[in-house]
Amino acid sequence: MKLAILDYGSGNLHSVARACQKAGGAGVKARLADNPDLLKDASRLLLPGVCSFKAAMAGLERRGLLEALREAVMGRALPFLGICAGMQIMAEEGEEHGRHRGLGWISGRASPLSPKDSSFRIPHMGWNSLRLRRPHCLTEGLSGEDFYFAHSYRLEGAGEAVLAESDHGGFFAALVARDNMAGAQFHPEKSQKAGLRFLENFLRWNP
Amino acid sequence: MLKARVIPCLDVQGGRVVKGVQFRNLRDAGDPVLAAEAYDAAGADELCFLDIAASHEARRTMLDVVRRTAEACFMPLTVGGGVGGLDDMEALLRAGADKVAMNSAIVRDPSLIDEAAARFGSQCVVAALDAKGLGGGGSWELFTHGGRRRSGVDAVRFAEEAVARGAGEILLTSMDRDGTRAGFEIPLLRAVSGVVSVPVIASGGAGRLDHLVEAVCDGGASAVLVASLFHFGEFRIDEAKARMREAGLPVRL
Structure with a gap:
């Protein structure tokens, strides 16, 4: 299985790649994709996010990745996971x-x-911790574990797409999913065992 | 609910841990990557590396340590010590650090915080403040260059400015308490956590597990940075968290 990790200039993507490799094992080929050609033979996509909403959108646009991403996710219906800002730009x-x-x-x-x-x-x-709203493949085997967050913004108004919430002076969307696409506000690549299990679930997910 | 964090801190010099770390089954206590892996397995919430040698050569060694640690540990990593500007910061982030702590450079030029936050995001900009009490109590001066140089800058006021400019976290070290094991300096913690909206990490003075509780309950800290308490095998991280939980604090077990 070929996992493309979109590289739009947001800094450290290697930890995401390594975490996916560890979670997925030998059957997973994770590679960074900084141009549209590298998305062509991908079977699954991951959009990391260590920057702002604006920088993420601009970075994708500049590298011509925005259209390729739409085509892969909406056109070819490849399983997609956005992390942190990568989740927020799904809005x-x-x-x-x-x-x-x-x-x-x-x-x-x-x-x-x-x-x-x-x-x-x-x-x-x-x-x-997460408060699960409904069961889903992505949260299989997870109950009560904590995940690592680092953010000042949240995805508001996601309605039925919200799979799990977290509480920080009020509940916010921690995990969303719709059809073949999902977004995590937390950083699975920094969440030790629970994060690796979550990534393993994503890599096995067949929406 | 957000958990109070326990963050072991390793002083690194020339690629080696300086204050020894004593773990059973650790074949080389001086190897920061092995120490990081041991803390990862022991349930640390984050890790912090402080590079205490600031030479050019040492910096390249540090990048290698960060790279190898990020390869082995899937947990948040903060790196600090001698970070001079955006290029140093970018190199550390690219090597695998999640957050970078800056001290002397931001006291010399606070606008560096604005630039760092705009380029990399507030969540990875940590203002590391070394504060020493002025006679009379109730006010603290910032020191730079590993605590060797006075800055003449008021610590509490600077913390406020750093956050206004975009720092996402304050790592607050009490120089008067550091190494004393007499407990964190609660008045300093309260003064800073009272004026900033971002998380404050308490550092300097932990000697007993109750001190960790005090930093959060009385000092308003969101996290505690701990070195010798764990390194010498006196206490384990799970014991620290059990004590914090007994005191009613939310922790990740």
């Missing part, structure tokens, strides 16, 4: 550093986390 729009149009695959927008009182610190940084 219709984002409010980080101005208003920006997203991929529009999931309803809603990326808006600032706004906990109900100031004792909840922003960024939401560290380990938090």
